[in-house]
Structures are given as C-alpha cells and as structure tokens.
Amino acid sequence: MKTLFLTASAVVLLAGAAQAQQPVQSGQFHLGAGYQFIDADSLDIDALSIRGGYDFTPFFGVEADLLIGLGDETIATVGGEAVKGGLDYGIGAYAKAQYPISPEFSVFARGGYIYADAEVSAAGVTVSDNVDGWAFGGGAEWAFAGPNAVRFDYTRYDFTDGNGKADAFGVSYVRRF
Numbered sequence: 001m002k003t004l005f006l007t008a009s010a011v012v013l014l015a016g017a018a019q020a021q022q023p024v025q026s027g028q029f030h031l032g033a034g035y036q037f038i039d040a041d042s043l044d045i046d047a048l049s050i051r052g053g054y055d056f057t058p059f060f061g062v063e064a065d066l067l068i069g070l071g072d073e074t075i076a077t078v079g080g081e082a083v084k085g086g087l088d089y090g091i092g093a094y095a096k097a098q099y100p101i102s103p104e105f106s107v108f109a110r111g112g113y114i115y116a117d118a119e120v121s122a123a124g125v126t127v128s129d130n131v132d133g134w135a136f137g138g139g140a141e142w143a144f145a146g147p148n149a150v151r152f153d154y155t156r157y158d159f160t161d162g163n164g165k166a167d168a169f170g171v172s173y174v175r176r177f
Helices: 002-015
Strands: 028-040 045-056 061-068 073-078 081-100 105-122 125-144 148-159 165-176
Touching: 028 061, 028 148, 045 073, 045 081, 045 165, 061 105, 073 148, 081 125, 125 165
Parallel strands: none
Antiparallel strands: 028 045, 028 165, 045 061, 061 081, 073 081, 081 105, 105 125, 125 148, 148 165
16 A cells, blocks of 8 residues: 555656646636545545545635545454455545645645445445544645646544544545646
8 A cells, every 4th residue: 555655656756747837727627536545443444536626716616525445344353253344435525725835736725524335244244334524634736747736635534423533645646627
C-alpha cells in the first residue's frame, strides 16, 4: 500500500514538472479517481474514490464522492472462524473552500455529510448495516500538466448514533474541464 502510494506520487512528480499549468478557475468542473485508505477503529479499509465537483470561484466549490470498498479484512477470529468486514460503498457531498497559492498549487478545506454501507461476515452469515455522519478535512492539489492534477487529502468521518469515527487518507488524479 505504501509502495503504491509512493510510486504513484513519484510518477506524477516526474511526469509533468515542466509542462504548462492550469490554475483553478471560476465555473470549472472536475472529475477524479484514486485510492483512499480508511482507518475505522478496528478495521482498515482500502477503497476506490471517484469524485466530481464544480468550482464556482477560485475560492469556493462543491464536490461529491463515491467510495467503493476494495475487499474485506479479517477483524477477528471466533471459534476458529474468521470474522471479516469491509466497506460496500460510501456516498458523500461537500462544500469546499480553496486557496490557490500559485497557478499550479492550491490548498483546500471541505465539510459535508457521508452515507456508507458496510458488512461483516462469519461462518457463511453476512450482516450489512449503514452509517452516516459529518465529514470534514483538507488537502492540497498540484496541477502538474495543464488540466491534469494530483490531489492529496485527509477526511475525518464522525458517524452519528455512536457508530464511531474514521480517518481517511487519499491520493487521486484530477482532470479539470
């Protein structure tokens, strides 16, 4: 996992360091996809993140993301049987404040709400449940080649009804239109 993250980062850094840049602009759509690692109390989750958004100004935008779990993890062993858990999917919507430090580099903070569906299985029995709650975080985006960018972000999920908290760390490719 760390190797994947470091390799992707190195490729992006080397690929477009000298190419033309395109800053965040008003009235601009963006789409992206990448990897997200979610630390949810006793469960580590790998997820595919698909994100889309719209920037109303260089300083304010909205975005939504879809998280798709990439497999289950063994949580515990009970009576010789593995108890596995994982994320089926998550859907979030956010308001985003951003600040362009240079034409190529911007930082952002975002806040919104997430709904997620997870499951736990053991001995052939699967139980599915959903959680929802507030989500907030921040990150940075670097336009390495025109409308192409790489994004690093952190999101804190604070689920309602005592369903816990989770920390998510992601890296993704972003394309601006």
